[in-house]
Amino acid sequence: MSTFFTKILLLLIIPVSVFSQKNVVSTDSVVQKQKFGLRVGLDLNKLINSSINNNYDGFELNADYRISNKLYIASEIGLIENTEDEEYINFTTKGTYIKSGIDYNMYTNWIDMQNMIFAGLRIGYSDFDQTINNYTIYDTNNQIWGQSFIGIPIKNEDLSSLWLELIIGVKAEIFNNLFLGFNLEVKRMVNSEIKNNIQNMYVPGFNRTFDRSSFGVGFGYKLSYLLPIVKK
């Protein structure tokens, strides 16, 4: 848990400390000043899902920081506990994730606005545990002996996954410095460590995985607030 908050802190501090130095050198003759600041937010989708779904608890903080006219560095960090009940298997995945990358704004703003229609890239990484809570043996000939239900959990701890993510989305300023955004994510697993030959069926940040493909999908519904740090 403490590492989770350390990650959040790092996430919030690093972009500011690294990129604020650049602003000193700005000597161009542009008259209009633009807001360059840190935008921090929450994924509402995860909050709503947590409140209506008993099998899901998720929380995500996100931040982006504008480094040039069109380019933002962006990151998300989150915590998810998710239980899925399939026909033959019930399992719980619990862990944290971090995603880092860039967003490219394709929308030309009016002066002093930071609305976005963007495409982004992320590298995602998750640390998690996957517990098989119970399962029913899949046996097509079980009419004779009956179904065999096993309630002894199988716990696979300290698993990790690494993936790449393509994002497309919008962010609109609904009040002064307050943004509401929506985005779609397509992910491709790069590496997913497994234990006991049990597939990682869900990965925090990546969402569900598929047997015959390394792709995944997701979406976010994000509320964020811009802390204007610099104008240039």
Add this chain to the structure above:
Amino acid sequence: MKIHFYIYLIITFSIFVACERDDLCAETTPITPQLIISFKDANNTSESKVVESLAVYAIKNNNLILIETINGINTDSIAIPLRNDIGVSNFKFYKNHSEIDGVIQGEENHFYLDYNIVDIFVSRACGFINNYIDLSALNYDPNIFGAPNGVWISGYEVINQTVENENQAHVNIFH
């Protein structure tokens, strides 16, 4: 233009991923195997020998459960399911089987199987299947003192102690 391209890309990928038929347990995935038994001639153990009118009952909690596919057939090989909740299966093999007024007729022979169960993960949709290892057999009921040792099953041989597929026989029975 660029935006439209990206949106198109994302939607296409989403549909592609969402349409993966992953929620159904595909028939091509591995299944929990049955035990394959070959019947051989006791006088010439390399020769197959058909059992006339064979019926096989599983014994669970002192109840006899007829395996529908082996109900008075002439055959030299059968596939029978093993019990998954404990590592012991008991069967009654009947030769020249018939049933008259609910009473089972024919020559009865107990067949006992002992094994260890291994749970093997297959997929999200199928969950786990069982394989069986360390298989051993007896042609009598070890729980009954002085049980007849092989009425018509004069001998047997475990040729494959590991049951992980149905490709070849695991046990030979001589009669």
